[in-house]
Amino acid sequence: MAIRGSYAKGVARREEILESALDVIGRKGYQNASLKEIAEVVGVTPAALLHYFGSKEELFTAVLRKRDELDGLDPAFLDADGARDGFLQVIRHNTEVPGLVALFSRLSVDAADPAHPAHEYFLERSERLRATIAENFPSGPRHAPVDPETLARIIQAAADGLQLQWMIDPTVDMPGIMAALIDALQPES
Amino acid sequence: MAIRGSYAKGVARREEILESALDVIGRKGYQNASLKEIAEVVGVTPAALLHYFGSKEELFTAVLRKRDELDGLDPAFLDADGARDGFLQVIRHNTEVPGLVALFSRLSVDAADPAHPAHEYFLERSERLRATIAENFPSGPRHAPVDPETLARIIQAAADGLQLQWMIDPTVDMPGIMAALIDALQPES
DNA sequence: GTCTATACAGGGATAGAC
DNA sequence: GTCTATCCCTGTATAGAC
Incomplete structure (x- = not known):
C-alpha cells in the first residue's frame, strides 16, 4: 500500500x-x-x-535511532571473523561524522537520568552491542583471562572514551588505538 | 599575611x-x-x-579544578609501585561522589568546543594524567607490545567510558573492570 | 494531519543602585 | 560586594487556520 x-x-x-x-x-x-x-x-x-517529535530531547534521540538504522551497527558483526575489522570500520566512519559523535556523547551523559527519553534506548543499545562483542570477539589471553562480558565492557568503554579524547583533539587516532587494544587483549586470535 | x-x-x-x-x-x-x-x-x-565566577560554565569548571586540588590525583601516582592500586583507589572513590562524576562527564563533552572555559583545562589535565600513566605503568606484554602513550590513552578512555556506563547503570563494577584491563595489559608486572 | 501564531515560564546574563 | 530590575533567548503548551 x-x-x-x-x-x-x-x-x-x-x-x-x-x-x-x-x-x-x-x-x-x-x-x-x-x-x-x-x-x-x-x-x-x-x-x-x-x-x-514531542520535545527537543526526543528529536535528538530520534536522530540517533535513525543513524543506527542507516549505519547498521549489527550487520558488521554478524560474522565472527569480521568482528574486529567491522568494529574498526565503524569507528573509522565515525571520524567523518563529528556531529553524530557529539550528539551521541552528549546524550550518553544526559541519558543517565532515568526520566530522559534516551535512557531506555542507551540501556538496550549498549546491552545489544556488548552481547555482540562478547559473542564474536575471542576471549582474552590464557595467562590473563578476561571473561567475555568484561571484555565487552572494556571495549565499549574504550571506544566511548576515545571519542571524548578525539572531540577535544581531532588528531587522536581512534581506529589505531582501538586496534592496539583489541590486539593486546587477544594476542593469539 | x-x-x-x-x-x-x-x-x-x-x-x-x-x-x-x-x-x-x-x-x-x-x-x-x-x-x-x-x-x-x-x-x-x-x-x-x-x-x-563570570558564567555558569566557569563556575562549574572551577568546581572541577577545586576537586582536583582536594582529591589530588597526582600524589597517588608518585610512586611507580603504587600506580595500579592508586589509580583504582581514585576510581573507587569516584563511586561515592556521583555529582562529581556527572559534572566531569558533562564538561568533558561540552569542553570539546574550543570556546568553552574548560577546554584548556581538559587538554592540560588529560595530558598530565596520561604522562603520569605512561611513566608509572609498565609497558604491555612482550608478545603484544603497546607503547606507553597508547597505553595511557587506552586506560584513560576506559576509565572515562566506564563512568558513562556506571552513570546509566550504577551496578557496573568500575574498579573491578579497570583492574581486569590493567592486569590483562600487564600480565608480567 | 500539518503547521503558524501566540503566549508563557524558566534559564543565564547585564546594568546600575545601594 | 551584593542585590534589584531588566533583557533576551530557550523550550514548550495551546488555539486555531488550512
Missing part, C-alpha cells in the same frame, strides 16, 4: 528535520543547536518540530 | 558556592542544577554567583 497525500508529506518532513538537526549539530556543536535554528534550516517554525 | 575583612568574606563565599554547586548537582543532576537553585542553597541571588 503506497504512501500518499498528506501522510507522505509528513514522513518526508520528519526525515528532513532529522537530517537538518544533525547538520546543525555538526556545524555549530550540540550546545548551540537550538530548535529555532534547526527550524530555520528546514524552513518552518520551532512548533512544527515539536509537532513531529 | 592573614586574610581579613571583606577579602576574607569573598574567599569564604567562593568556597561556599563551589561546595553548594557540587551538592546540588549530586542531588538533582547536572541538567537541573540551575544558578537559581545553587544561589538559594548559599542564601544569595544568582547574580551574586556570577559576580564571583
Whole structure:
C-alpha cells in the first residue's frame, strides 16, 4: 500500500528535520543547536518540530535511532571473523561524522537520568552491542583471562572514551588505538 | 599575611558556592542544577554567583579544578609501585561522589568546543594524567607490545567510558573492570 | 494531519543602585 | 560586594487556520 497525500508529506518532513538537526549539530556543536535554528534550516517554525517529535530531547534521540538504522551497527558483526575489522570500520566512519559523535556523547551523559527519553534506548543499545562483542570477539589471553562480558565492557568503554579524547583533539587516532587494544587483549586470535 | 575583612568574606563565599554547586548537582543532576537553585542553597541571588565566577560554565569548571586540588590525583601516582592500586583507589572513590562524576562527564563533552572555559583545562589535565600513566605503568606484554602513550590513552578512555556506563547503570563494577584491563595489559608486572 | 501564531515560564546574563 | 530590575533567548503548551 503506497504512501500518499498528506501522510507522505509528513514522513518526508520528519526525515528532513532529522537530517537538518544533525547538520546543525555538526556545524555549530550540540550546545548551540537550538530548535529555532534547526527550524530555520528546514524552513518552518520551532512548533512544527515539536509537532513531529514531542520535545527537543526526543528529536535528538530520534536522530540517533535513525543513524543506527542507516549505519547498521549489527550487520558488521554478524560474522565472527569480521568482528574486529567491522568494529574498526565503524569507528573509522565515525571520524567523518563529528556531529553524530557529539550528539551521541552528549546524550550518553544526559541519558543517565532515568526520566530522559534516551535512557531506555542507551540501556538496550549498549546491552545489544556488548552481547555482540562478547559473542564474536575471542576471549582474552590464557595467562590473563578476561571473561567475555568484561571484555565487552572494556571495549565499549574504550571506544566511548576515545571519542571524548578525539572531540577535544581531532588528531587522536581512534581506529589505531582501538586496534592496539583489541590486539593486546587477544594476542593469539 | 592573614586574610581579613571583606577579602576574607569573598574567599569564604567562593568556597561556599563551589561546595553548594557540587551538592546540588549530586542531588538533582547536572541538567537541573540551575544558578537559581545553587544561589538559594548559599542564601544569595544568582547574580551574586556570577559576580564571583563570570558564567555558569566557569563556575562549574572551577568546581572541577577545586576537586582536583582536594582529591589530588597526582600524589597517588608518585610512586611507580603504587600506580595500579592508586589509580583504582581514585576510581573507587569516584563511586561515592556521583555529582562529581556527572559534572566531569558533562564538561568533558561540552569542553570539546574550543570556546568553552574548560577546554584548556581538559587538554592540560588529560595530558598530565596520561604522562603520569605512561611513566608509572609498565609497558604491555612482550608478545603484544603497546607503547606507553597508547597505553595511557587506552586506560584513560576506559576509565572515562566506564563512568558513562556506571552513570546509566550504577551496578557496573568500575574498579573491578579497570583492574581486569590493567592486569590483562600487564600480565608480567 | 500539518503547521503558524501566540503566549508563557524558566534559564543565564547585564546594568546600575545601594 | 551584593542585590534589584531588566533583557533576551530557550523550550514548550495551546488555539486555531488550512
